[in-house]
Amino acid sequence: MSSTISLEGVWFRYPERQIxxxxxxxxxxxxxxGLIGPNSSGKTTLLKIMAGLLPPQKGRVLLxxxxxxxxxxxxxxxxxAVVPQEVDMPFSFTVAEIVLMGRAPYLKRLGWEKAHxxxxxxxxxxxxxxxxxxxxxxxxxxxxxxxxxxxARALAQEAQVLLLDEPTSHLDLNHxxxxxxxxxxxxxxxxxxxFHISHDLNLAAxxxxxxxxxxQGAVYAKGRPEEVLTEENIRRVYEMEVVIEKNPFSGAxxxxxxxxxxxSIQPEKRTIHLICGEGSGANSVRRLLLRGYxxxxxxxxxxxxxxxxxxxxxxxxxxxxxxxxxxARAFQENQRLVSQADLVVVExxxxxxxxxxxxxxxxxxxxxxxxVIVLENKLNFDFTGGEAQKYYGRLQExxxxxxxxxxxxxxxxxxVFKREKMPEEARx
Amino acid sequence: MSILLLGMAGVSISxxxxxxxxxxxxxxxxxxxxxxxxxxxxxxxxAAIILKIRLPRVxxxxxxxxxxxxxxxxxxxxxxxxxxxxxxxxxxxxxxLGAVLAILLGCGAFLFGHYAIPGVAFLGALMTIFLVYxxxxxxxxxxxxxMLLAGVIVNSxxxxxxxxxxxxxxxxxxxxxxxxxxxNLEFLSFQFFRPVFFYLLIGSLLLFxxxxxxxxxxxxxxxxxxxxxxxxxxxxxxxxLTSLITGAVxxxxxxxxxxxxxxPHLVRLLWGPDHRFxxxxxxxxxxxxxxxADTMARTIMAPNEIPVGVITAxxxxxxxxxxLRKKGHVVYH
Numbered sequence: 001m002s003s004t005i006s007l008e009g010v011w012f013r014y015p016e017r018q019i020x021x022x023x024x025x026x027x028x029x030x031x032x033x034g035l036i037g038p039n040s041s042g043k044t045t046l047l048k049i050m051a052g053l054l055p056p057q058k059g060r061v062l063l064x065x066x067x068x069x070x071x072x073x074x075x076x077x078x079x080x081a082v083v084p085q086e087v088d089m090p091f092s093f094t095v096a097e098i099v100l101m102g103r104a105p106y107l108k109r110l111g112w113e114k115a116h117x118x119x120x121x122x123x124x125x126x127x128x129x130x131x132x133x134x135x136x137x138x139x140x141x142x143x144x145x146x147x148x149x150x151x152a153r154a155l156a157q158e159a160q161v162l163l164l165d166e167p168t169s170h171l172d173l174n175h176x177x178x179x180x181x182x183x184x185x186x187x188x189x190x191x192x193x194x195f196h197i198s199h200d201l202n203l204a205a206x207x208x209x210x211x212x213x214x215x216q217g218a219v220y221a222k223g224r225p226e227e228v229l230t231e232e233n234i235r236r237v238y239e240m241e242v243v244i245e246k247n248p249f250s251g252a253x254x255x256x257x258x259x260x261x262x263x264s265i266q267p268e269k270r271t272i273h274l275i276c277g278e279g280s281g282a283n284s285v286r287r288l289l290l291r292g293y294x295x296x297x298x299x300x301x302x303x304x305x306x307x308x309x310x311x312x313x314x315x316x317x318x319x320x321x322x323x324x325x326x327x328a329r330a331f332q333e334n335q336r337l338v339s340q341a342d343l344v345v346v347e348x349x350x351x352x353x354x355x356x357x358x359x360x361x362x363x364x365x366x367x368x369x370x371x372v373i374v375l376e377n378k379l380n381f382d383f384t385g386g387e388a389q390k391y392y393g394r395l396q397e398x399x400x401x402x403x404x405x406x407x408x409x410x411x412x413x414x415x416v417f418k419r420e421k422m423p424e425e426a427r428x
Numbered sequence: 429m430s431i432l433l434l435g436m437a438g439v440s441i442s443x444x445x446x447x448x449x450x451x452x453x454x455x456x457x458x459x460x461x462x463x464x465x466x467x468x469x470x471x472x473x474x475a476a477i478i479l480k481i482r483l484p485r486v487x488x489x490x491x492x493x494x495x496x497x498x499x500x501x502x503x504x505x506x507x508x509x510x511x512x513x514x515x516x517x518x519x520x521x522x523x524x525l526g527a528v529l530a531i532l533l534g535c536g537a538f539l540f541g542h543y544a545i546p547g548v549a550f551l552g553a554l555m556t557i558f559l560v561y562x563x564x565x566x567x568x569x570x571x572x573x574x575m576l577l578a579g580v581i582v583n584s585x586x587x588x589x590x591x592x593x594x595x596x597x598x599x600x601x602x603x604x605x606x607x608x609x610x611x612n613l614e615f616l617s618f619q620f621f622r623p624v625f626f627y628l629l630i631g632s633l634l635l636f637x638x639x640x641x642x643x644x645x646x647x648x649x650x651x652x653x654x655x656x657x658x659x660x661x662x663x664x665x666x667x668x669l670t671s672l673i674t675g676a677v678x679x680x681x682x683x684x685x686x687x688x689x690x691x692p693h694l695v696r697l698l699w700g701p702d703h704r705f706x707x708x709x710x711x712x713x714x715x716x717x718x719x720x721a722d723t724m725a726r727t728i729m730a731p732n733e734i735p736v737g738v739i740t741a742x743x744x745x746x747x748x749x750x751x752l753r754k755k756g757h758v759v760y761h
């Protein structure tokens with residue numbers, strides 16, 4: 001790989017504010033690079049410097065190894081195409097006229113577009129899926145269509161490098177994905193080098209080969225998405241608490257926001273064990289993790305949704321083979337997890353002879369003075385001929401806390417821990 | 429369209445206080461300039477009217493109309509503002525101030541003789557251009573918003589001075605001033621024809637040459653730069669060129685409103701915003717429109733003349749409103 005655009009020791013300041021001091025940065029040939037960073041970290045300024053629109057006060061910008069200043073604007077436009085965030089147009093140009101303007105760097109002074117230019121524009125229109133809109137006025141289009149037309153214009157420039165400034169910031173989710181997939185396609189089919197600024201960390205991670213995290217005018221981190229999107233990096237740069245998980249479909253890192261400052265989260269050392277299955281644990285897992293609790297699960301069959309979630313989040317689990325009854329080994333493992341936990345929650349799932357042992361364990365925990373919270377089971381859950389019902393009855397008699405739904409889960413857990421604490425304090 | 433212009437010119441020349449048949453008109457012109465040999469069926473008097481009075485007048489109207497609507501079209505793209513016209517940057521008030529000074533104080537007469545009014549007006553226009561330009565220049569760049577503001581400010585400042593001068597003097601010269609401010613084509617005789625034509629020809633050819641870049645500039649300065657335009661250079665050059673041609677025609681014709689604002693819009697409404705077509709079309713249509721308006725100004729109340737600016741607004745506005753109602757919703761949003 002060799003770099004197409006690189007910045008060497010770039011200093012840049014607006015009259016009122018210093019942006020970059022000795023910035024080094026490079027865009028490699030053939031890659032999709034996502035630039036992320038909080039507002040006013042200098043993302044758009046960096047893009048403009050790369051496109052030669054803002055000349056740095058010190059340092060050099062190189063295009064294919066040659067100083068950008070040695071190119072004329074038209075020459076730059078044949079190498080680098082910029083897709084702006086928004087275009088406000090006082091006059092009514094049609095889509096076809098807008099796309100054809102991408103040919104401007106190739107036209108002679110008094111020239112009109114020739115057959116070749118029309119062909120290139122047509123290809124760009126086909127690639128970006130705006131065919132059929134050619135004779136519409138640009139301003140009539142939806143945001144997503146406008147964005148695609150601007151990309152078509154950039155393609156008509158036949159540049160090898162595409163710089164996009166937040167191409168999806170005003171779009172609905174489906175259009176966001178469309179534009180990102182288009183970026184990917186252009187990269188793999190047309191071999192374009194793509195640089196895009198993104199405010200959406202998850203999309204950027206999903207669709208970029210490499211990420212660069214900009215912070216206060218300096219490159220804070222760069223590398224593969226999972227190297228850049230770490231809890232530590234986000235905490236420092238965005239000043240907020242996040243959990244990084246993996247997108248179960250693509251494997252790309254995914255950022256879950258928790259709270260805006262470090263103080264709002266009390267680090268919880270307590271562990272909650274969920275007796276669950278059939279995906280019934282997912283809802284609680286999220287709530288508990290976000291509140292800072294540690295979570296363990298069991299007994300779950302391998303392949304169950306709860307098992308997948310547990311695996312992604314790396315939670316301790318007591319597992320059983322797919323579609324098999326709970327074995328003695330799995331039961332013991334679950335017993336171990338329960339004994340390490342401070343509280344047990346029984347989720348709402350169907351109960352048959354195979355997993356009845358889960359309820360048995362809950363009762364056992366209760367008898368060992370472990371607090372147990374049970375979600376009232378509103379399912380037609382009992383496939384054990386009444387056995388399971390009996391367990392629920394006994395749990396209730398012996399003091400388990402029953403709650404109607406998940407909304408009260410955290411509240412009840414906190415109540416339990418508070419009660420536990422009070423006698424300790426009284427003793428002290 | 430050029431043919432239409434030519435035909436229109438012929439009709440305009442033949443019309444007037446003294447009516448001269450169309451065929452006769454053309455024969456006189458062709459004989460005189462192109463060495464045709466139609467047998468003269470006309471009086472010497474009529475030939476003199478055609479050649480010395482009507483022809484220069486109609487050609488002047490065409491030139492002035494072309495220059496105004498061409499600069500209007502360019503300035504609207506340059507400032508990305510559909511309300512821009514040749515006078516928006518203060519050129520008019522500069523020229524007007526010069527003219528008013530020349531009329532009221534008689535200054536400049538010793539310099540320019542009977543060219544005093546147009547001469548001083550042209551100087552006024554040029555000085556205003558540079559004033560506006562230097563007011564709005566920041567660190568080597570000329571932001572269009574600042575330029576627009578500077579133009580408006582200079583405009584009102586000069587207008588205030590003009591009002592003050594007019595209210596301070598109460599003599600028979602007042603009529604001349606008012607007439608000039610309303611705009612008319614009387615001043616333009618063959619003496620001024622050549623220099624004005626020269627400015628206009630050079631200016632408009634250079635502007636046509638910039639048409640492609642003006643297309644890109646109307647998408648915004650940054651977009652234009654991304655698509656290969658040297659924006660600051662383009663802005664300086666087209667600003668200077670429009671100012672020169674506007675200054676040149678305003679100096680001899682006074683303030684003729686409406687043409688520079690409306691004709692470019694008319695062309696956009698009819699044929700779209702591509703400047704490679706818009707600029708020449710606006711020039712031709714502007715010339716045509718002003719020639720027609722001036723003919724009406726001469727003939728409606730003949731032998732008295734109505735200021736041509738009155739005609740342009742009276743006839744142009746309803747037509748434009750009609751077009752705006754019919755097609756405006758598609759083009760303006």
